[in-house]
Amino acid sequence: MSTRELQDLARDIAVEAAALARARREEGVRIAQSKSSPEDIVTAADREVEAFVRSRLAELRPADGFFGEEGGAESGSSGLTWVVDPIDGTVNYAYGIPNYAVSVAVVEGEADPHTWTGLAGAVVNPASGETYLGARGEGATLNGRTLHRGDVHVDLNLALVATGFSYSAERRMWQTGIMQQMMGRVRDYRRMGAASLDGVGVAAGYTDVYYEVGTKPWDHAAATIIAREAGIRVEGIRGAAPGAELVLGALPSLFDEVHDLLIEFGIEG
The missing domain is CATH 3.40.190.80 (D-Maltodextrin-Binding Protein; domain 2)
Structure with a gap:
């Protein structure tokens, strides 16, 4: 697949996952456990959304690796790895603050940001409906609007x-x-x-x-x-x-x- 096709797949899955996350937020949040500290929480929705993304990718890209916040890393045979945060900003999510996101990326290489090459990604804010997309060599967009700030100068x-x-x-x-x-x-x-x-x-x-x-x-x-x-x-x-x-x-x-x-x-x- 081209990087643009990978981006479109990341978008489709992230948008579906965002709809699930938002639905669970409207139903009410259940804290599943704390992680590194009492302040570092994971909700039942975090786990459900990641399981949804993992299952969709297993269906559509079974040879790819997967690296998720809740489930850890699994290697694949294709040389590509999907890196997923099912709900980024979990504390905001738990409090009902409308600034959280589903983040889905696909990289070339294993689950190590020091060695992988980023290919495509989608970041979706379920509360605002903002969908950010980018694909290597193809540019970036926000809800279809091209993003480019490389030549902006600010003191x-x-x-x-x-x-x-x-x-x-x-x-x-x-x-x-x-x-x-x-x-x-x-x-x-x-x-x-x-x-x-x-x-x-x-x-x-x-x-x-x-x-x-x-x-x-x-x-x-x-x-x-x-x-x-x-x-x-x-x-x-x-x-x-x-x-x-x-x-x-x-x-x-x-x-x-x-x-x-x-x-x-x-x-x-």
Whole structure:
């Protein structure tokens, strides 16, 4: 399949999964368990939506691998792996805050963002109906509208920055310290609670910079593909692939300056 065909498949499955997630939200949320901390929750809907996506892909692409937040990684024989976050922004979802997403990406390689090549992705916000799509070499769209911000210039003091925080209280305090140092250099911050939507938000023009430490591969797989296709520069620390150490997506005119400030302010821990 071409990257555009893979994108269309990711879109179709993500839209169906988003409808299921929204239906379960309207019925009421049941917390299934906590994960890394009491604040890090998983709902019954997370598991149901991931099971739905996994079953659809097993039917349509049985030779592909699968890497989901709730079910772990399974290798395939095709060389492609689907990377899925069934409900990104679970705390928002549990509280009824309309900023959560279904994220579906397909990559070439195994389930490691440092070695895979992103091919196509879809990020769908069930509450707003926003559908972000991107395919390698084919560009990015939001509800059919082309996204491209690669040639936009914004001075750092006028840049709006998005970030996210750890479920660990100790880690959050460290992250807040970095934000405090950066706050005086930029227009303002936004903390919206869903990494995939933060990642594509730079492409959409909602923000100019997004960075976060501690993300998982499924948090940023689709968003990175989409943002890059929209002309956003997305990397990790010192030119590495985006990953747990850092995901930084920014307008190209801002990237180096923000990257260097984050290092100066201690992002490497």
